[in-house]
Amino acid sequence: MSSSASSVLETQIFQYIDVHQSDLIKDLKEWVAVESDSVQPDFRKEVIRMMTLTADRLAALGATVNSVNLGSHQLPDGQDLPLPPVILGELGKDPQNPTVCFYGHVDVQPAKKEDGWKTDPYTLTEINGNLYGRGATDNKGPVLAWINAVETFRALKLVVNFKFVIEGMEEAGSLGLEKLLEEENQCFFSDVDYIVISDNLWLSNKKPALTYGSRGNACFSVEVECGDKDLHSGTFGGIIHEPMTDLIALLDSLVDPTGRIQIPGIYDSVTALTEEERKLYESIEFDLEEHKNNSGVKKFLYGTKEEILLHLWRYPSLSIHGIEGAFHEPGIKTVIPAKVIGKFSIRQVPHMDLLVVKRQVVEHLEGVFSKRNSPNKLKVSMPLGAKPWLADINDPLFKAARRAIKTVFGEDPDFIRDGSTVPVARMFQTITQKSVMMFPIGAADDGEHSQNEKISRHNYIEGTKVFAAFFLEISKLHRHLHKTSNMETNN
Ligand SMILES: Cn1cncc1C[C@H](N)C(=O)O
Ligand code: BAL
Ligand SMILES: [Zn+2]
Ligand SMILES: [Zn+2]
The missing domain is CATH 3.30.70.360 (Alpha-Beta Plaits)
Known part of the structure; x- marks a missing residue:
């Protein structure tokens, strides 16, 4: 595709997303309404129902969906509890296109109104441009943003082959997932080129970020x-x-x-911390006061930006x-x-x-x-x-995402690490040996695992656009890389 054709496509897609904002929010409202708490055994039926809804949503997209049964697990009291299935989805198989595999989870942390929520945690509620609800940002919003971005593409033209790994046990430790990845490494993952996870937050309330590491x-x-x-x-x-x-x-x-x-x-x-690494931390923009306000506490253990980031990451x-x-x-x-x-x-x-x-x-x-x-x-x-995870930011994934962010948000992203853990990040890296990137769309003040979790309407909608723009960028970059490597082998 020529670059002018691709920018026409991009404009059409962005318009489509803007026009369909209320549909996208309706989708999220439906998903948030399911109490898919994977931590408390009593809610397991709801997690399983959530997996069915997700599988249906992917099937409606035209994807082939395989809900893999993982059997059951035993609770400390000896009780056997069924594990929710893991969804493996697939859409498009054009050998010209790169294959991007997206990982997300549709289970949530526990939430009760009495914990101190201003609104019912399972009724998505918009107040001043923020969409409040359990799972709004962790991780139902980003999963839907990705699916909806794929959908807008399908209405136009597919430039990427998509694969999906969606689970319902992330908040309980991703039980059974590692074994499944090992089993599928030579099958489902064999033609995957890139893996993207969108299950963390920016470092700032306003400035986008890309994440290259997480703690275990x-x-x-x-x-x-x-x-x-x-x-x-x-x-x-x-x-x-x-x-x-x-x-x-x-x-x-x-x-x-x-x-x-x-x-x-x-x-x-x-x-050990090297001088070079310390310098890297110095150059990161980070508003300590903003971060303190987001947390609601009065004082941190450390007083400087560098110390705070070092101790988080x-x-x-x-x-x-x-x-x-x-x-x-x-x-x-x-x-x-x-x-x-x-x-x-x-x-x-x-x-x-x-x-x-x-x-x-x-x-x-x-x-x-x-x-x-x-x-x-x-x-x-x-x-x-x-285990912790660390990626190479020179990977084409980061280049493509950076360009997409520049297009949609008008600025370059922060390159950050994350203090929290998505267990599958390191599993993907070790087992599949493919490149992995975390591509957050939620802002630092979204309140993951906390009362009044939210994603802003702006981040949800622009996040959908940034994923769409990313598909175009990775497809261009991938073709370019392959053309160059083919020329090299031909010579
Ligand atoms: C379930 N769990 C335990 N440790 C980490 C996790 C995953 C969860 N995403 C977190 O970072 O808190
Ligand atoms: N956002 C970090 C991974 C998790 O808590 O789900
Ligand atoms: Zn999460
Ligand atoms: Zn979480």
Whole structure:
């Protein structure tokens, strides 16, 4: 396609997207209405229903859809729960076109109005240009933006072959996905040229970004048990070793008030910071005050932009998430819980090794516990481990996306890393050996996993356009690269 033909096509597509804004928002409203919470077992039916809706949507696009059954998994209490299927979709098979595989997830984090939402989390609500709802930005909005971008193309002319991997267990650790990728590596993935994930946020509220790295996450459970029943704190308080007291001491030993992880050896294999890398951080635009406002907290652990970004992207962090079995309802309950399970996770970075991290954590906690001389039972486990991911920004993917961003948003993107984890990023890289890019469309203040999660109408609509523009760019670039490499082989 000549460049003028491609710019005519681009204009037509952008107009089409603008005219169909309300349809795109209606799509998102329908998807947000499904409580596809993969974390709480009671909602599993809804996740499965969400997978069916997604499969139907892709089929309506004309794609071949394969909903792969992954069987079931066992909960810690022994209960068997069906896993939602993973959707493998395919549209177009023209050997002239590059094949771009898109990954997204349609499950969400838990949300309840009582958590402090201003609107019902499962009713997409527009206020001042923002579309509020659970999954609006993580990750239903971006998945629909991509599908709708493909749709506008189909109405005109397909320049890319599309593949889709859509799952419903991302927020619970992408169970079963790694095995499926291994099995499909020689089949579904054999003709894939590029992989795109859009499941993270820009660094800024306004400036677009492309992401070339993410942290991994090692999730831990630490269980302390004194017996098989809860006890009256008046009858037994003062004469027993309480599990919660042990657990709080264990959790308190993990990280100091400056944010430094206290587990011996944990920083040993973190890649050393080079001068060159430090300079890279200096040149990144980052508004510390804006970031603080987005978080709602008054003070960060670090005072400079460089320190903040380093600690978000390339140093590990430890967060404590909760205690199962603890009395957490309002009011007073004078009980000694018999069994409590602390949950924490370590976002880890290159070149930390998950097995080494696990050993360090177990040894540390056992050491702290043994000093307490407690007769209680301690059990430490790592139910989930996802590895960090780092890409090469010289890959054609980044070049094409950068051009698309310039066209739609009128400025060059930030090149950023991300502190959060999409477990599949590293799996794709290791198993398929194809290039992977994260192409976010959500803004830094979207509030993933938080109350009042949103995506702005602007980002959702322009995000749809930027994906469409990207299809044109990657197709042009791919053809160009292939022409050059063919000429080289012919000579
Ligand atoms: C489920 N999980 C555990 N650790 C990481 C995850 C994935 C999730 N996207 C996150 O970054 O929080
Ligand atoms: N946005 C990072 C991956 C996730 O939380 O779903
Ligand atoms: Zn996500
Ligand atoms: Zn998430």
